[in-house]
Amino acid sequence: MEMFEGWIEQAPDLIVVYGTKVILAIVIFIIGRWIAKAVAGGVKKVLTARGLDITVVGFVGNIVSALITVITLIAVLGQLGVQTASLVAVIGAAGLAVGLALQGSLSNFASGVLLVAFRPCKAGDYIEAAGVAGVVEEISIFSTTLVTPDNKRIVAPNSAVMDGVIVNYSAKDTRRIDMTIGVSYDADLLVAREAIVAVIAANEQVLKAPEPTVEVVALADSSVNFVVRPWVKTADYWAVHFALTRDIKLALDKAGIGIPYPQMDLHVQSVPVAEPQLQAVATGSEAS
Template sequence: MLNFIFAAADTPVVEDASVIGDSPASEATFPIAEKSMELLSIYGVPLLHAIAIYWIGIKVVKYVTRYICHLMTKGKTDETLVKFARHLINAAGVVFVIIGALTKLGMPTTSMVAAVGAAGLAIGLALQGALSNFAAGILIIMFKPFKVGDLIDAGGTVGTVREIELFTSKLITPDNKTAVIPNSLLTADKIINFTETEEIRVDLTFGCSYGDDNDKVKQVLMDILKADERVLQDPAPMVSISGHGDSSINYAVRPWVKAVNYWNVYFDMHEKVKKEFDAQGISIPFPQRDLHIVSGGDKLS
């Protein structure tokens, strides 16, 4: 097009007004207009087609995105996954629409697609860690090993899930701290979910002196469990001797509680057992060693 403009600039303009009109000379007077009409006839229709493709395509992409997200929301898909799907579908749709519009203009799109692919590969290699967290976030959202509000133990970090994002997850620890954990670490290690089921067992161990009556100790422990309304009777709680220690007989106490009551029961039981043992005269021994001195041996120098 620039060549046409330069050529038109070099063409002399006839100054005689008599040539302006229906004479053949008027055809050579306005080469710029002729070339403009020629360009319009060549590129005008494809340009209009490209604009129409882009305008209609964007409308279609928005409609399809809203429809798919509506179906996902109706199917109770996680909101984080719905947001991600909305951005992904919209971005992919816009790219396809732009490529279609450029193709209508006759522009080579093969090299453009190859360049975009190469750039994507380079970015992917540079962001391997972020992409692994991203992939792990998708897996967590899809398979739901835990959800917002669950109490979990993630690689030694215990807390309530506050937020699940595509790259990280946030936990609120019992001391009200916020732990931000990369999703790749969550999927690489075991996850203990304390609230996946409604009922959970509390594992406790108490030691008593060898001189205390076993039946009495077991009955006292069972009475403590039955007196607590948070302890479920079905499944029934269990009290049994779990082993003989160096200084004590150890009793395993296994009550079942609602998941939301786990930690409260866990801590309260230690306090209740101590008070009841003191009231019943049951001793809680501490580690001790007996030292025997044999007389008649060699004196120490």
């Protein structure tokens, strides 16, 4: 009974002490949550203004909010009198274990953020990366999705894409077609060049500037090689490439210009048989 009366007597002091701690803990939690939302919202606005992918923006914002919330909870527990040193150590050990277990995923996530931040490629670009080539369909948090020209869907880890060389064929509005056309050594080079130039000039998809290049580049083993380099819009690259290859062949045929192809000439030379060998052959015949 006396103990109960003692608790009653101490109740006002306990309420004042612990009530103050609880109120301060609640205030800290409310302020912490407000700061988390404000900072996360600011980060999202900055990333959105820089044109980052909406998935990456949301994910980064959530991570920032979660980190600030964890710090707030630790501060709240400390205000309530909980020993947070051991708690922080446990959280650190758990974070280290999770980080080691998800090392590959975290690497892919970081690479995904870098891909979207530095924009070496974007959705719709035709690229060559991670040993594959195709049109970028999507850049997500952990992977990049490509669609090949024969309509295969390839999912490549972001780390593999970012760590290697990225060749972006769609980055520029124009591209140069590099072709090598070989003609016979017996051909009239001026006539051959005029035929090739006429074909290029007749193609409306070939750009006038920069001016196409048609020049002799090498005296090869079996042909005189012209280098043909017209400029086209990136979207017209393959259509013009195919058309020029076909039309140049037809134009050279019409002009009587031969296009050499690999061949081998075999020369048979008779070797005279020595006189002693003829006698030996004759003796052998008589003996038989």
